Amino acid sequence: MQAARLHGPTDIRLADEPGPPPPGPGEVTLNIGAVGLCGSDLHMYETGRIGYTTVSKPVILGHEFMGVVAALGADALDGEHQPLRVGQRVAVEPAVPCWRCELCENGHPNLCPNHYFYGLFPEDGALRERMNVSARNCFPMPDALSDEVGPLLETLGVAIHAIDLSKIRIAGSVAVLGAGPVGVLIARLAILAGAAQVFAFDKFDWRLRMARAWGATYAYNVDDCDPVDVVRDLTGGRGVDVAIEAAWADHSVQQAADMARNGGRLVLVGIPPDDKLQLQHSVARRKGLTIMMSRRMKHTYPRAIALATSGAVKLEELVSHRFTLAETAQAYASNAAYEPGVNKVILRVGS
Numbered sequence: 001m002q003a004a005r006l007h008g009p010t011d012i013r014l015a016d017e018p019g020p021p022p023p024g025p026g027e028v029t030l031n032i033g034a035v036g037l038c039g040s041d042l043h044m045y046e047t048g049r050i051g052y053t054t055v056s057k058p059v060i061l062g063h064e065f066m067g068v069v070a071a072l073g074a075d076a077l078d079g080e081h082q083p084l085r086v087g088q089r090v091a092v093e094p095a096v097p098c099w100r101c102e103l104c105e106n107g108h109p110n111l112c113p114n115h116y117f118y119g120l121f122p123e124d125g126a127l128r129e130r131m132n133v134s135a136r137n138c139f140p141m142p143d144a145l146s147d148e149v150g151p152l153l154e155t156l157g158v159a160i161h162a163i164d165l166s167k168i169r170i171a172g173s174v175a176v177l178g179a180g181p182v183g184v185l186i187a188r189l190a191i192l193a194g195a196a197q198v199f200a201f202d203k204f205d206w207r208l209r210m211a212r213a214w215g216a217t218y219a220y221n222v223d224d225c226d227p228v229d230v231v232r233d234l235t236g237g238r239g240v241d242v243a244i245e246a247a248w249a250d251h252s253v254q255q256a257a258d259m260a261r262n263g264g265r266l267v268l269v270g271i272p273p274d275d276k277l278q279l280q281h282s283v284a285r286r287k288g289l290t291i292m293m294s295r296r297m298k299h300t301y302p303r304a305i306a307l308a309t310s311g312a313v314k315l316e317e318l319v320s321h322r323f324t325l326a327e328t329a330q331a332y333a334s335n336a337a338y339e340p341g342v343n344k345v346i347l348r349v350g351s
């Protein structure tokens with residue numbers, strides 16, 4: 001089968017590789033259908049690292065994906081404990097926790113110390129024609145959702161988890177820094193969660209247009225304004241209840257803290273390239289901010305599927321570029337260059 005491996009920074013090569021072995025107990029084999037490209041993939045592509053994980057041998061990227069069940073191992077039960085069937089289209093939660101440790105047992109599988117993650121070194125991801133995955137990580141997709149929406153259920157899951165942590169209250173105010181796919185989904189969910197004022201900030205106008213179209217009450221280009229001043233002016237000097245950082249987590253973390261009201265909440269979703277959190281202590285302390293670090297998601301797929309199916313979140317509108325598996329290197333280069341209009345890049349793997 002064909003597989004695309006990252007060999008080092010910006011070096012992706014397509015090669016023929018053996019397919020997966022028959023699925024073991026609790027596993028299924030998937031024919032991969034669609035894979036999304038995400039900011040964390042771009043980090044690995046550009047630097048060969050993410051956080052303190054370094055890619056020391058070639059790895060297959062791709063953690064946002066869907067596929068069609070091709071073979072079943074014993075006891076192949078999906079994420080809602082239902083038997084999977086051959087031919088079913090499923091979206092896959094990429095983190096596989098142990099389900100047995102203290103954190104898993106306490107309802108925090110996203111913090112499991114024994115987990116592995118498809119597409120994060122050393123575990124291979126979905127940029128290949130076939131792979132075995134944990135059945136429990138599979139969530140069947142309704143017919144109403146197209147294949148290319150499948151990978152975006154992961155992105156939406158990240159946004160849902162951030163919103164859960166934000167504890168947005170009805171008629172509250174929220175600022176979202178960064179209107180990439182995760183940020184614009186967070187802005188949309190903030191509206192759905194009842195926020196009256198939602199500020200979106202980004203440096204690309206096409207993203208801000210989408211944030212406005214999806215309900216953000218204010219959308220500003222950070223190159224044209226001081227975002228902290230904008231929030232101060234439009235909230236009468238008070239600041240927002242919740243500030244959510246969903247960009248590159250550089251000076252935008254400080255801006256989020258500067259925008260939050262006294263006693264407000266920061267939710268940090270973005271991942272900084274230099275692995276450093278930049279925050280002036282006195283601002284956070286004097287305001288008595290609550291700072292939540294958002295770590296992936298927990299069992300968000302059923303809600304993500306419900307939001308996408310009802311049309312409350314129009315995931316397909318986020319897809320801006322489509323490539324095939326053979327064009328993986330081109331897809332990464334295009335996304336890394338932030339070509340105008342780029343939102344979500346989807347790689348089609350199956351026919």
Ligand SMILES: [Zn+2]
Pocket residue numbers: 038039040063064154155
């Ligand atoms: Zn992702």
Ligand SMILES: [Zn+2]
Pocket residue numbers: 097098099100101102103104105109112113114115
């Ligand atoms: Zn665990």
